Amino acid sequence: MLHYHLWTIGCQMNQAESRRIAGVFASAGYAHEPQLDSADLVVLNTCVVRQSAEDRILGTLGLLAGMKKERPRMKIAVTGCFTARDGNELRSRFPHVDLFFGSGEYGVLEDWLLQQRTPPIGTHLPDTSTCAGAAESTAGVSAYVPIIHGCNNFCTYCIVPYTRGREISRTPAEVEGEIRCLVAKGTREVVLLGQNVDSYGHDLPDRPDLADLLERLEPIEGLQRIRFLTNHPKDMTDKLISTMARLGKVCEHLDLALQSGDNDILRAMARGYAVDDFVRLVARIRDAMPRISIATDIIVGFPGETDEQFESTFSLLDQIRFDVVHVAAYSPRPETIAARKYSDSVPQQAKKDRLHRIEELQARIASEINATYVQGQYEVLVEGKKKGRWFGRTRTHKLVFFESNSDCLGHLVTVEITKTGPWALQGQVVYNSISEKGGFPYHG
Numbered sequence: 001m002l003h004y005h006l007w008t009i010g011c012q013m014n015q016a017e018s019r020r021i022a023g024v025f026a027s028a029g030y031a032h033e034p035q036l037d038s039a040d041l042v043v044l045n046t047c048v049v050r051q052s053a054e055d056r057i058l059g060t061l062g063l064l065a066g067m068k069k070e071r072p073r074m075k076i077a078v079t080g081c082f083t084a085r086d087g088n089e090l091r092s093r094f095p096h097v098d099l100f101f102g103s104g105e106y107g108v109l110e111d112w113l114l115q116q117r118t119p120p121i122g123t124h125l126p127d128t129s130t131c132a133g134a135a136e137s138t139a140g141v142s143a144y145v146p147i148i149h150g151c152n153n154f155c156t157y158c159i160v161p162y163t164r165g166r167e168i169s170r171t172p173a174e175v176e177g178e179i180r181c182l183v184a185k186g187t188r189e190v191v192l193l194g195q196n197v198d199s200y201g202h203d204l205p206d207r208p209d210l211a212d213l214l215e216r217l218e219p220i221e222g223l224q225r226i227r228f229l230t231n232h233p234k235d236m237t238d239k240l241i242s243t244m245a246r247l248g249k250v251c252e253h254l255d256l257a258l259q260s261g262d263n264d265i266l267r268a269m270a271r272g273y274a275v276d277d278f279v280r281l282v283a284r285i286r287d288a289m290p291r292i293s294i295a296t297d298i299i300v301g302f303p304g305e306t307d308e309q310f311e312s313t314f315s316l317l318d319q320i321r322f323d324v325v326h327v328a329a330y331s332p333r334p335e336t337i338a339a340r341k342y343s344d345s346v347p348q349q350a351k352k353d354r355l356h357r358i359e360e361l362q363a364r365i366a367s368e369i370n371a372t373y374v375q376g377q378y379e380v381l382v383e384g385k386k387k388g389r390w391f392g393r394t395r396t397h398k399l400v401f402f403e404s405n406s407d408c409l410g411h412l413v414t415v416e417i418t419k420t421g422p423w424a425l426q427g428q429v430v431y432n433s434i435s436e437k438g439g440f441p442y443h444g
């Protein structure tokens with residue numbers, strides 16, 4: 001049997017696509033190999049959103065070039081955002097790569113695998129339109145399910161519209177079909193993915209939106225939780241907020257990218273909203289769902305960002321008090337509007353200082369928010385075990401660790417929180433919903 005290794009970096013969309021790639025390999029009779037240097041075939045699923053990610057790809061490609069000299073029969077394939085560049089240039093720069101295929105081009109991979117070897121008799125490559133990836137063994141308790149590919153927004157710093165193209169929504173039937181397959185394999189939570197999930201459906205007949213899709217998915221038996229990301233503040237509707245608040249399986253958690261707390265910077269980023277719009281949106285969300293947790297993204301050191309403009313972002317974060325802040329230093333990406341229009345004027349040290357100040361602020365805020373969970377009892381969906389302790393997430397996406405001798409994987413348990421920090425909570429199981437139904441002997 002041949003073995004493949006799948007190397008993935010980047011966003012949740014890449015992780016979802018890697019699950020589907022793993023499905024293609026499993027259906028073609030390949031076994032997974034955890035070690036890159038022992039595999040017959042290595043696939044790199046790439047991300048170029050930041051220069052640091054691109055540097056990692058170049059490093060790994062260099063490593064693979066050396067390995068291929070020693071093992072010439074080893075095959076290398078590259079997919080993801082890195083492949084959005086000119087194909088001829090890629091092939092001449094990286095002659096040791098056997099195949100470049102674009103994000104989501106599973107058919108190209110399938111055809112190529114068929115050329116590499118004769119599949120075992122009876123092997124059928126999967127129908128990637130519905131159950132791809134769900135058909136293999138890596139379907140986890142929680143699974144990412146893309147609902148819309150690409151982006152139409154062209155925020156000036158962002159390379160995604162160039163690497164992933166314009167928005168294309170999957171039909172509600174296709175999304176529902178994939179989720180039913182995943183649930184049949186043991187998945188209990190789905191995270192619907194899109195660069196901007198609020199754009200979902202505008203390109204489909206009857207124009208269903210994300211709220212309509214949630215209504216359709218809510219009744220799926222065996223599915224316990226639904227999440228989605230990422231929302232765009234300029235597009236998130238009151239209809240979506242009220243639907244979230246009403247549907248029992250839709251969790252109280254949002255990823256809502258702010259990016260900056262200064263109106264001039266937001267304008268230069270072409271984000272399409274002002275600070276006040278964002279503040280009002282958060283107020284409407286919290287009115288509808290008072291215990292909701294909200295994560296955000298911030299970029300520091302965007303071209304021309306002054307100390308005062310950074311301070312505006314800093315105080316806005318202190319005012320809004322997000323549960324999680326993903327902060328990144330601006331890194332110019334070729335082709336983007338910002339890279340062409342502005343010089344990368346903020347010194348690296350200033351970017352680092354701003355980043356660390358936000359990290360420190362957020363560690364304090366997250367600690368304070370998480371401390372309010374102590375002595376409360378929360379439903380946790382158990383996703384796995386690490387260093388002898390089970391872990392899972394609350395509906396509000398808080399990571400919780402607890403001890404138990406039972407096999408809790410995939411179960412909903414109620415945990416009383418005893419200790420908290422900025423990044424995780426700890427607690428003790430007080431109730432297991434499955435044991436009540438006789439399906440799960442709980443021993444504590």
Ligand code: SF4
Nearest residue numbers: 151154155158160195
């Ligand atoms: S919404 Fe903006 S930041 Fe997000 S993927 Fe689209 S262009 Fe990039």
